[in-house]
Amino acid sequence: MSFSFLDSSPREESNAEKYTLRERLFGTEDVLPVWVADMDIDTPDFVIDAVKKRLEHPVLGYEDFPKSAFLAQIQWMQKEHGVVFDVEDMFYSHSVVASMNAVIEAFSERGEKVIVQTPVYPPFFHSVSEHKRELLKNPLKRSACGKYSFDIEDLKSKIDEKTKLLLLCSPHNPVGRVWRKEELEEILQICLEHNIVVFSDEIHCDLSYAPNKHIPFASLSDKARDITITALGVGKTFNMAGFAVSSVAIPNKELRDKFAEVYKKIHFAQGSVFGHVGFESAYKNGRAWLGELKVHLRGNYEMLQELCQRFPHALQLTPIEATYLAWLDCRGMGLKDKELRDFFVKEAKLGLNAGLSFGREGSGFMRLNFAVSRVKMSQVIRQLEKALEKRAGK
Ligand SMILES: Cc1ncc(COP(=O)(O)O)c(C=O)c1O
CATH class of the missing domain: 3.40.640.10 (Type I PLP-dependent aspartate aminotransferase-like (Major domain))
Known part of the structure; x- marks a missing residue:
């Protein structure tokens, strides 16, 4: 690959909404934000x-x-x-x-x-x-x-x-x-x-x-x-x-x-x-950059898929054909919507979009934005894995 998506520039200091709204949306700054649909990936040089x-x-x-x-x-x-x-x-x-x-x-x-x-x-x-x-x-x-x-x-x-x-x-x-x-x-x-x-x-x-x-x-x-x-x-x-x-x-x-x-x-x-x-x-x-970005995004999605396959009773990943937004079916966890949000915020320390915000049909679902660098994706996976293991009593 000629473009690297391994790491990305920090956004906490640049007034990025994804970060500035954490307290308001999740009640804490202590979450890794994977909600609003922009990328924690540097905007390409040609722009x-x-x-x-x-x-x-x-x-x-x-x-x-x-x-x-x-x-x-x-x-x-x-x-x-x-x-x-x-x-x-x-x-x-x-x-x-x-x-x-x-x-x-x-x-x-x-x-x-x-x-x-x-x-x-x-x-x-x-x-x-x-x-x-x-x-x-x-x-x-x-x-x-x-x-x-x-x-x-x-x-x-x-x-x-x-x-x-x-x-x-x-x-x-x-x-x-x-x-x-x-x-x-x-x-x-x-x-x-x-x-x-x-x-x-x-x-x-x-x-x-x-x-x-x-x-x-x-x-x-x-x-x-x-x-x-x-x-x-x-x-x-x-x-x-x-x-x-x-x-x-x-x-x-x-x-x-x-x-x-x-x-x-x-x-x-x-x-x-x-x-x-x-x-x-x-x-x-943009053509070449976009081609490589999609390979990277696909890789991140597969990391999430692998994790979900290890916890099939908790998470089912909706098959994806486009976008960098994973639609997670969490109904297997048997939690109410508020409890589900709390699980992601308090246990996994991740800030996702609640499924309910997409309409009543989103109850029991969460949306995870996986357009992040590989370093950050590994962190997302680690935090979610730990929370799922704890929940499963492992
Ligand atoms: C389907 C869809 N339309 C529109 C937007 C927002 O576009 P804009 O920022 O140009 O209003 C989004 C952002 O997530 C989106 O997912």
Whole structure:
């Protein structure tokens, strides 16, 4: 490997949320934080160098989001994921969640229904409720081996004329699925039949593990392209969440104009000059680094898998196809949700996301972010192993 993921720079001193919020979230600073979805892995040099180079120019006034940056992303999306966007389809956004909120505002009215597929990244359902839209919950199905799938019959039975929008998480956080073409086509068919717009959050698209292949919803067909708003970004892939830069692709002009009305009202503006250059450099230079990052992440996942296999009655690891977020089924431990959290905080001294925060279906589960250096992953494993052994009376 030409990039090393053995160790990483300490983040305690850099105001990293993962660390600063420990006391508030876990009631103690004495936890190794493996919660919020960024990486305890250094942001790659080709991003840092682009920012340093930009700083050689001493004026940091307003700047347009560069066309060259959108083109770099468009080329990446075409080459890596086989979807074609044009520059005029693209909007800058400081946050995928903000884009999702603008979409809810633009494509539904108060009291109308928005579909979310739980368990899911919490802003999906919070955003719907905060806009006073009705949450149409279409929970995912879970098979005996822990694999999740869409519940198409449930979805069909719940949709009515008030249903306007579907928020798709693809790949899915936290269940780690890369949706197959046939699965997405079933969703598409339903949305076409009922005139439902699809907001496809594809922020994790670059983090799928072979042989799983991410299929952009907009790439399914011309009809799919016409009803899809895709959110994309460098935040997860290149550990650039602190840049606050992402994008939205809307090929259909009618949808684009409608979105643009809300977008202008809110004043998304053009983002930071550092975000511009970092974004462009990531897409232009990131392929080799990303390839090696995924090998590293896979290795960390396997370490966790090995540990879970040694304690099968306590932990079942959900099979992962994408993301660096492990969805741990802890129901075998027979603990209530609060006790489960306490076990991780007090016994293992680890700060994970409680499954319940992803919806009721997450009860008994915990989400562990394994995007850390190998040194830190070994520490996570050691601490969890010790706590599990103690619990098992070994
Ligand atoms: C599915 C999903 N969408 C959006 C986000 C957040 O994106 P942003 O920071 O650009 O709002 C996350 C972060 O964890 C995520 O997992």
